[in-house]
Structures are given as C-alpha cells and as structure tokens.
Amino acid sequence: MEISNKVHEAIDGFKLPGELKECIRYGSGHINDTYRLTYETPKGTKRYILQRMSKSIFKKPVELMENVSGVTAWLRKKIIENGGDPERETLTLVKSNDGLPYFVDSTGEYWRVYLFIEGATCYDAVKDDNDFYQSAVAFGHFQRLLADYPAETLHETIKDFHNTPDRLEKFKKAVAEDICGRAASVQKEIDFILEREELTHALYDLQLDGRLPLRVTHNDTKLNNIMIDDETGKAICVIDLDTVMPGLTANDFGDSIRFGASTALEDEQDLSKVSCDLHLFDVYARGFIEGCGGALTDLEIDMLPMGAILMTFENGIRFLTDHLEGDHYFHIHREGHNLDRCRTQLTLVKDMQEKLPQMNAIIQKYK
Ligand code: ADP
Ligand code: MG
Ligand code: MG
Known part of the structure; x- marks a missing residue:
C-alpha cells in the first residue's frame, strides 16, 4: 500500500475503527483527490471515501463544509422519516479527531471522510x-x-x-x-x-x-x-x-x-x-x-x-x-x-x- 505522507497524515486525522487494509485512488472525479479506504473490524469490512478538497477551486472550505454538513444532516433526517436507509441514500460525513466534519493537514489542505456507499455505481456517460x-x-x-x-x-x-x-x-x-x-x-x-x-x-x-x-x-x-x-x-x-x-x-x-x-x-x-x-x-x-x-x-x-x-x-x-x-x-x-x-x-x-x-x-x- 503506497500512500504519501500527506495521505497518512489525513488518515490519522480521523479515528476510523479497525485496521487499515487498503488505500487506493478512487473514481473519476476531476475536482477533488479521492481515495477509498478499507478497514477490517471485528464486525467485518468497512469502507470509506477520503477526499482532499481542491484548494484552487474551493477558496472557502469551511463555508463549503458547513453547507455540506447542513444539507446531509437534513437529508438524513428526511430519509429516516421516510423509512429509507440514510447510509445509502445520502452522503454521511465522518467527524475528524477534532470533532469537525473535516481535517486540516500541516500544509493547510482540507480533507473529509464519507461512508462508502456500497452496492451502487457512478457512471461517467449516459448510455441510454x-x-x-x-x-x-x-x-x-x-x-x-x-x-x-x-x-x-x-x-x-x-x-x-x-x-x-x-x-x-x-x-x-x-x-x-x-x-x-x-x-x-x-x-x-x-x-x-x-x-x-x-x-x-x-x-x-x-x-x-x-x-x-x-x-x-x-x-x-x-x-x-x-x-x-x-x-x-x-x-x-x-x-x-x-x-x-x-x-x-x-x-x-x-x-x-x-x-x-x-x-x-x-x-x-x-x-x-x-x-x-x-x-x-x-x-x-x-x-x-x-x-x-x-x-x-x-x-x-x-x-x-x-x-x-x-x-x-x-x-x-x-x-x-x-x-x-x-x-x-x-x-x-x-x-x-x-x-x-x-x-x-x-x-x-x-x-x-x-x-x-x-x-x-x-x-x-x-x-
Ligand atoms: P469530484 O468533485 O472530484 O467529482 P466526487 O465527490 O464526485 O468528486 O467523487 C469522485 C468519485 O468518487 C465519484 O464520482 C464516485 O465514483 C466516488 N464517490 C464519491 N463519494 C462516494 C461515496 N460516498 N461512496 C462511494 N463512492 C463515492
Ligand atoms: Mg463528481
Ligand atoms: Mg465536484
């Protein structure tokens, strides 16, 4: 598992339970740097998305994350009320060790972690x-x-x-x-x-x-x-x-x-x-x-x-x-x-x- 020090630092910024088994670059997004993390826990395998937010595009990461937190918390509440599964039907942010929905590394880059949505796929092109x-x-x-x-x-x-x-x-x-x-x-x-x-x-x-x-x-x-x-x-x-x-x-x-x-x-x-x-x-x-x-x-x-x-x-x-x-x-x-x-x-x-x-x-x- 070859991952840079910066990614290590970010992973350490979130206390995710279990043992880290894999960290790979993930997806085909053009804006953020996205990684998939796999942990082995006593309850089985658990996966997460780790993202470094684009510094050049998003100048106000804290405000941005306030928007994301507000909207995802709202969606979660609505989905539960409707009897849905909030961990699959909306993004779920994982808090960092500081209790915030993001982590700032030693070079000032912003990172966040979402639960990985299992059993579903993002498609790049409309086929039909x-x-x-x-x-x-x-x-x-x-x-x-x-x-x-x-x-x-x-x-x-x-x-x-x-x-x-x-x-x-x-x-x-x-x-x-x-x-x-x-x-x-x-x-x-x-x-x-x-x-x-x-x-x-x-x-x-x-x-x-x-x-x-x-x-x-x-x-x-x-x-x-x-x-x-x-x-x-x-x-x-x-x-x-x-x-x-x-x-x-x-x-x-x-x-x-x-x-x-x-x-x-x-x-x-x-x-x-x-x-x-x-x-x-x-x-x-x-x-x-x-x-x-x-x-x-x-x-x-x-x-x-x-x-x-x-x-x-x-x-x-x-x-x-x-x-x-x-x-x-x-x-x-x-x-x-x-x-x-x-x-x-x-x-x-x-x-x-x-x-x-x-x-x-x-x-x-x-x-
Ligand atoms: P970008 O702004 O770079 O497009 P995205 O947030 O869309 O960043 O993420 C890039 C890709 O990572 C997505 O197209 C998707 O394939 C994958 N991805 C992002 N979040 C999740 C998630 N919570 N669960 C599973 N896959 C995800
Ligand atoms: Mg995208
Ligand atoms: Mg985007």
Missing part, C-alpha cells in the same frame, strides 16, 4: 434514456427532500454564480476593454447576446421580487454525481455536494438539459449538428418533475424550460467573455476553443427559443 431519466429523478428527489430547507442559510460559496444580469455586465466590460483585440472578429456573437439582453432578467427578476423561491441547488447535476443501485438500476443517492448553494430549481434543471439534451458536444465545430433533442428533454422533464413529487410551485414548473434557455445563454456569455479576456478561466485545448464553445451554446439558445412552445407543452404534460 434510462440513465438520463434516473439522474432526473435523483436530482428532482433531491429538490423534494430539501424543499423546506432554509436555503438562505446556505453560504453562496461562488458569489453570483447564476446571476445572469451580472454575467452580462462582465461580458460588456470584456467587449469594451477588448484586451486581446478579438472583439471585431466575433461581432456576430456579440450582437446575438446583446439582442437578448432582456433574457438575462427572465428568472433573476422573478426571484428578486419573491415570485420564485430560493431553493437548495446542486449546481453540478452530471450523471456521475449520482449513484445507481447495482441490483435495481435505480438512482439512490446524489453525491458531490461541493457546489450546493441557494438558487433556483430552474438552474439545476436547465443545466442538465443544456449538456444532457444537446445533440452535440459542448465544443462541436459543425454547428449543423447542434440542437436540443426534444425527446431527451421529455425524458428528463418527466423524471425531474416526478422526483420533485409536488414540491415545486406552479410557476417554478412553468419556468423550467426558461431555465434551460438561460443556463445555456449564461454559458455562451461566459465562454465568449473568456475568449475576449484571453482564455484564463476555462482550460482550452486548441485556439478558439472558447469561441467554439460559445457558438454551440448560442446555437442551442436559438434552437431552444424556437422550440419553447413544444418544451412548454411537454412540461404541462407532467405537471
């Missing part, structure tokens, strides 16, 4: 409609269980994350400054965005005036952030709660549609391949609304398609902003990569705006 449907049910169910959570008590760990008007302001500033001299070459895209300036207020204003409630949002609603039961094939648990924040239900729904119902990859260069697949939209909408189980208001449900348009628009704005500013936020793997990404998003926005009546009709079927 059922996978997409299962993730929809899981993220909808997450909304349902947290519907009466006081969302305003959560920390906004990434400030203005889905403040679309603010994203637009930052974009305008990037156009005005044009530090790379690229604005002239993307005038078409700039115009497309500016023509839709009003759109950036579509949900934000409803939230400001209290017509849309603030909810607990997940903000990373990928398939590989849910666990699927190996026996039943059903989603049992939502994981990866690092980006849990107060927000709108339509954000989580919309982001899933943005990347999950698109017929092309986010950086496809042949824009004729890019569209929103209404069948996949239907599959996700059905699962999500079912999972929410009546916890959403009428207006929240009505605004789900707008969430899809807005999340896509917001990403298009962000990609173009980064292109104009010299690609310092999103990693690029080729010249113009962020511009390609911007173009797929704007193509999707146009397609979704045209398909809005059909999307609304689908939503109404499941309301």
Whole structure:
C-alpha cells in the first residue's frame, strides 16, 4: 500500500475503527483527490471515501463544509422519516479527531471522510434514456427532500454564480476593454447576446421580487454525481455536494438539459449538428418533475424550460467573455476553443427559443 505522507497524515486525522487494509485512488472525479479506504473490524469490512478538497477551486472550505454538513444532516433526517436507509441514500460525513466534519493537514489542505456507499455505481456517460431519466429523478428527489430547507442559510460559496444580469455586465466590460483585440472578429456573437439582453432578467427578476423561491441547488447535476443501485438500476443517492448553494430549481434543471439534451458536444465545430433533442428533454422533464413529487410551485414548473434557455445563454456569455479576456478561466485545448464553445451554446439558445412552445407543452404534460 503506497500512500504519501500527506495521505497518512489525513488518515490519522480521523479515528476510523479497525485496521487499515487498503488505500487506493478512487473514481473519476476531476475536482477533488479521492481515495477509498478499507478497514477490517471485528464486525467485518468497512469502507470509506477520503477526499482532499481542491484548494484552487474551493477558496472557502469551511463555508463549503458547513453547507455540506447542513444539507446531509437534513437529508438524513428526511430519509429516516421516510423509512429509507440514510447510509445509502445520502452522503454521511465522518467527524475528524477534532470533532469537525473535516481535517486540516500541516500544509493547510482540507480533507473529509464519507461512508462508502456500497452496492451502487457512478457512471461517467449516459448510455441510454434510462440513465438520463434516473439522474432526473435523483436530482428532482433531491429538490423534494430539501424543499423546506432554509436555503438562505446556505453560504453562496461562488458569489453570483447564476446571476445572469451580472454575467452580462462582465461580458460588456470584456467587449469594451477588448484586451486581446478579438472583439471585431466575433461581432456576430456579440450582437446575438446583446439582442437578448432582456433574457438575462427572465428568472433573476422573478426571484428578486419573491415570485420564485430560493431553493437548495446542486449546481453540478452530471450523471456521475449520482449513484445507481447495482441490483435495481435505480438512482439512490446524489453525491458531490461541493457546489450546493441557494438558487433556483430552474438552474439545476436547465443545466442538465443544456449538456444532457444537446445533440452535440459542448465544443462541436459543425454547428449543423447542434440542437436540443426534444425527446431527451421529455425524458428528463418527466423524471425531474416526478422526483420533485409536488414540491415545486406552479410557476417554478412553468419556468423550467426558461431555465434551460438561460443556463445555456449564461454559458455562451461566459465562454465568449473568456475568449475576449484571453482564455484564463476555462482550460482550452486548441485556439478558439472558447469561441467554439460559445457558438454551440448560442446555437442551442436559438434552437431552444424556437422550440419553447413544444418544451412548454411537454412540461404541462407532467405537471
Ligand atoms: P469530484 O468533485 O472530484 O467529482 P466526487 O465527490 O464526485 O468528486 O467523487 C469522485 C468519485 O468518487 C465519484 O464520482 C464516485 O465514483 C466516488 N464517490 C464519491 N463519494 C462516494 C461515496 N460516498 N461512496 C462511494 N463512492 C463515492
Ligand atoms: Mg463528481
Ligand atoms: Mg465536484
């Protein structure tokens, strides 16, 4: 078992019962460093997930962990009330020797331990409609269980994350400054965005005036952030709660549609391949609304398609902003990569705006 001193130090920071038998790198997450620990105890084998939280991405680890602790404790209570198994249906944090839900090592890195969820798997890619449907049910169910959570008590760990008007302001500033001299070459895209300036207020204003409630949002609603039961094939648990924040239900729904119902990859260069697949939209909408189980208001449900348009628009704005500013936020793997990404998003926005009546009709079927 070859593990670094730092990992040893972290393991020692948690008094886990039994004898450590194995420690391996685990999973295919891109953000945190994840390890699986196996202990032999008199009661049998017990496994855990040990994670070093990304220092570069999460600047406020204590606030982040307060969010995770609050939400997991709430979920645990709800799951027990519903007669479920809290150790499989939500993440369970293990306290460190200091009695905290994390451990800080001698170099200032933050670590945490979760019980390992047994008998379930995270899949990286959607292979069929059922996978997409299962993730929809899981993220909808997450909304349902947290519907009466006081969302305003959560920390906004990434400030203005889905403040679309603010994203637009930052974009305008990037156009005005044009530090790379690229604005002239993307005038078409700039115009497309500016023509839709009003759109950036579509949900934000409803939230400001209290017509849309603030909810607990997940903000990373990928398939590989849910666990699927190996026996039943059903989603049992939502994981990866690092980006849990107060927000709108339509954000989580919309982001899933943005990347999950698109017929092309986010950086496809042949824009004729890019569209929103209404069948996949239907599959996700059905699962999500079912999972929410009546916890959403009428207006929240009505605004789900707008969430899809807005999340896509917001990403298009962000990609173009980064292109104009010299690609310092999103990693690029080729010249113009962020511009390609911007173009797929704007193509999707146009397609979704045209398909809005059909999307609304689908939503109404499941309301
Ligand atoms: P990242 O932010 O790096 O994606 P995740 O929290 O999603 O980190 O964890 C990475 C991977 O580790 C997951 O995709 C999953 O395979 C595995 N994993 C995380 N937590 C658990 C857990 N409690 N039980 C079993 N596997 C887990
Ligand atoms: Mg993950
Ligand atoms: Mg993550």
